Amino acid sequence: MTRTRAFRQVDVFTTRPTAGNPVAVVLDADDLTVEEMAAFARWTNLSETTFVQSPVDERADYRLRIFTPGGELPFAGHPTLGSAHAWLQRGGESASGSIIQECGIGLVEIKVDGHRLAFAAPPLIRSGPVDAPVLAKVAAALGISRRRIVDANWVANGPEWIGVRLTSGEEVLALRPDMAGLGDLLVGVIAPWSAAQAQHRGADYEVRAFGPGIGVPEDPVTGSLNAGLAVWLCGAGQAPASYVAAQGTALRRAGRVHVDTDVESGTIWVGGASVTVVSGTVDL
Known part of the structure; x- marks a missing residue:
């Protein structure tokens, strides 16, 4: 039965509206069916739409269902931060000090990390080298030779991301991928900026994310991918414990993802600012 529900559209990984990655957040979504949630996600046509429900686990503050236009995801980063932002803005409070x-x-x-929210990067559920035939397919779809790939690794933490490391941020921005060639693969590409470029851009790395198989040819800013890349690269000593990644540049966005490693616990925190752009109700 249709009813009026609280709604927010939040721009994530930015302090400036329209510069990050939007997520549609439907609050009070307990009675919505999977089919109704999936239909609304297709209708918004955003990379993700979320639905806040009462938790099943008593340790949690809320349960989050995350949908792309192509189906449900077990986890995604920018929807996690945007939904937490909307939940707090609506008056949500956590007894533990952290949001669960x-x-x-x-x-x-x-x-809450100053003016930013940050989530603890989940462990990888699939890691390790990418098989040669799959990597050859990735390179061909990205339009580059296999020799230009410095390294590659599975960095799946819910979404089945393949992480690809190139030499420079310029190479990342020059990519013109063949989306049909990528097929169902989820591919994230990362490379460092030079010291001079990093100072100019306010970012140490450039990242791009491609997921045509889930209805998102290029995602503006991707929390799950950046979390997986951080677990891989920081864990292998190929990236510093703390850094800033830029994403969305190729789409005329200006997303900034902050990665910080807690030296005592080893927890990798992935965060950024969020700003509400649309606030109101939706009839579902």
Whole structure:
């Protein structure tokens, strides 16, 4: 039965509206069916639409269902931060001091870090080298030779991301991928900026994310991918414990993802600013 529900559209990984990655957040979504949630996600046509529900696990503050236009995801980063922002803005309070989100991969901790929210990067559920035939397919679809790929690794933490490392941020921005060639693969590409470029851009790395198989040819700013890349690269000593990644440049966005490693616990926190752009109600 249709009823009026609280709604927010939040821009994530930015302090400036329209510069990050939007997520549509439907609050009070307990009674919505999977079919109704999926239909609304297709209708918004955003990379993700979320639905805040009462938790099943008593340790959680809320349960989050995350949908792309192509189906449900067990976890995604920018929807996690945007939904937490909307939940707090509406008056949500956590007894533990941190926000505990329940989702398809289990419980995810979210903390307030100054003017930013940050989630604890979940462990990889698939890691390790990418098989040669798959990597050859990725290189061909990206329009580059296999020799230009410095390294590649599975960095799946819900979404089945393949992480690809190139030499420079310029190479990342020059990519013109063949989306049909990527097929169902989820591919994230990262490379460092020079010291001079990093100072100019306010970012140490450039990242792009491609997921045509889930209805998102290029995602503006991707929390799950950046979390997986950080677990891989920081864990292998190929990236510093803390850095800033730029994403969305090729789409005329200006997303900034902050990665910070807690030296005592080893927890990798992935965060950024969020800003509400649309606030009101939706009839579903």
